[in-house]
Amino acid sequence: MSADSLPLFPLHTVLLPGAALGLRVFEPRYLDLVRECGRSGGGFGICLILDGGEAGGPATPAAFGTEALIEDFGTGEDGLLTLQVRGARRFRVRRTRVRDNGLLVADIGWHGDLDVDELRPQHGLLAMVLERILDQVGGEHAQASAARFDDAAWICWRLAEFLPLTDAQRQSLLQEDDPHARLDQLLGMMS
Incomplete structure (x- = not known):
């Protein structure tokens, strides 16, 4: 399990590995996150919110989450950015910090299901x-x-x-x- 850093997008939902999820993005911190992912080609973390809201101040995320990889994006009828993401690797949050723009960034350890385990x-x-x-x-x-x-x-x-x-x-x-x-x-x- 290597340690890495991952920007977080806490939600009132759990993203599972392999699952698709549609998102609407409007807060500046998450628009920054999307730009960053576009430049780096990387993903971001989605964690279940344990305390707080999806908008406004930083929420308290669960200790485990799933890496979200952007598969597609567009503009909704309301003019907001829409994303289609896919769950990839699982991770555990070791530490979090809040950037000046309010974006939560986590130091994480990966918990991947790398091997195929045969069904019993x-x-x-x-x-x-x-x-x-x-x-x-x-x-x-x-x-x-x-x-x-x-x-x-x-x-x-x-x-x-x-x-x-x-x-x-x-x-x-x-x-x-x-x-x-x-x-x-x-x-x-x-x-």
């Missing part, structure tokens, strides 16, 4: 549930390769994305490093 037999039902959900909702993940349905981490993140979980439940999954323990948590949440 006790979690086979979860893969079947996910296949049924994707058959119903369609979308980008409906065309996933068969190999994806053997990847414990991918199964967990897609189920956490589509099931009606609370932000606290999604955050709990995000903070767990072991994909099989995350799947056990999901089974408990579903029963």
Whole structure:
């Protein structure tokens, strides 16, 4: 786990690895963040807000978040900048500081799911549930390769994305490093 620095965009939502999220950007500090990402080609961190609001003063973010990579941008009907981002690597916040413009920047350590962990037999039902959900909702993940349905981490993140979980439940999954323990948590949440 290498240490890095990442600007944060705290939200009242949890971005999961592999999930897409649309954002409207209007505050100067976040417009600065987008410009910075455009110059560096890097991403920013999205953390669940534990205390505070999405606009105004700096909010208190959760200790774990997900790197957001910008996939597309445009202008909404209201003239505001719109972003389409995708969740990438998980990270843990070690320390935060507030820039003069109010932007929260974190020193982080990466918590990546680099290896594919094969789905265990006790979690086979979860893969079947996910296949049924994707058959119903369609979308980008409906065309996933068969190999994806053997990847414990991918199964967990897609189920956490589509099931009606609370932000606290999604955050709990995000903070767990072991994909099989995350799947056990999901089974408990579903029963």
